[in-house]
Amino acid sequence: MKVVTAQNELNKLIDRSNRNGKSVGYVPTMGFLHEGHLSLVSQAKANNDIVVMSIFVNPAQFGPGEDYEAYPRDLERDVALAEKAGVDFVFAPSVEEMYPTDGGIRILPGQQADVLCGASRLGHFDGVLKVLLKLFNIVDPDRSYFGMKDAQQLAIIETFVRDYFLRTEIVRVPTVRESDGLAKSSRNVNLSETERLEAPFLYQALQMGQKRIGVSSPDEIEKAIAEFISKQTSGIVDYAKVLSYPSLSEVSEDDSEIILACAVKFSKTRLIDNIIMSTKDDTSCSE
Numbered sequence: 001m002k003v004v005t006a007q008n009e010l011n012k013l014i015d016r017s018n019r020n021g022k023s024v025g026y027v028p029t030m031g032f033l034h035e036g037h038l039s040l041v042s043q044a045k046a047n048n049d050i051v052v053m054s055i056f057v058n059p060a061q062f063g064p065g066e067d068y069e070a071y072p073r074d075l076e077r078d079v080a081l082a083e084k085a086g087v088d089f090v091f092a093p094s095v096e097e098m099y100p101t102d103g104g105i106r107i108l109p110g111q112q113a114d115v116l117c118g119a120s121r122l123g124h125f126d127g128v129l130k131v132l133l134k135l136f137n138i139v140d141p142d143r144s145y146f147g148m149k150d151a152q153q154l155a156i157i158e159t160f161v162r163d164y165f166l167r168t169e170i171v172r173v174p175t176v177r178e179s180d181g182l183a184k185s186s187r188n189v190n191l192s193e194t195e196r197l198e199a200p201f202l203y204q205a206l207q208m209g210q211k212r213i214g215v216s217s218p219d220e221i222e223k224a225i226a227e228f229i230s231k232q233t234s235g236i237v238d239y240a241k242v243l244s245y246p247s248l249s250e251v252s253e254d255d256s257e258i259i260l261a262c263a264v265k266f267s268k269t270r271l272i273d274n275i276i277m278s279t280k281d282d283t284s285c286s287e
């Protein structure tokens, strides 16, 4: 495995003209790797000849007062995990490498970013799209792997790639969970001991909401999810929403997929979780 920090070096190493027809699978991450990230890698390995992972905590997607500084980092450990998982190239650039110039051009997501995390983290998805376009241009991947844990991000990226004819196929990967149901996240290390015990209630609340789809209204389900979390945890509910997926618009009769999503603020970190369910066969597709 090779660790590369310069974008032009990586671009040269895996340039399409040097690939000899080999396919590249790409896994973008912010590091502090866990089994969720590694599940993206194993899917990428199964379907591509070369696997590239980027590790970059992107300042552009953190707002003022968010956890950019507190975001956990451990590149040495990540490199060892990536190597063991069979990654071929780790791209770990500095902020200066990724943002050497700024001509002020912005990439703005559409209405999919007006709800959920986009409503509470203004500008967050602008920063996600900005870094991704750069990363896609550097790596030029045949396939790119994204977790359904970040379902809104995934939906916006699918739209971006489709609308702008970006030459990569987006692959959805189901959420990997701890044995108690908590979605694996790099941010889980910033939970206190008590909060860690409370955190699985997010998923339990969503599962409770899922059972009520078709029985209660989206409004009632959202209220029930928020109340359940407020009762069972010390966290503050940022949102609990039931929407059509991937449009993230209001639920309607002809939706084929529905998302139940929540975000909860704990003392040092904010967690998100979701269940995406098919309305056709009534099975969850998020795990």
Ligand code: AMP
Pocket: 028, 029, 030, 031, 035, 036, 037, 039, 040, 145, 146, 147, 148, 149, 150, 173, 174, 175, 176, 177, 183, 184, 185, 186
């Ligand atoms: P992050 O490093 O948190 O930005 O995540 C990098 C990628 O890993 C994103 O596509 C995430 O959706 C995905 N990911 C994060 N946590 C999980 C998880 N628990 N299960 C599956 N994918 C995940």
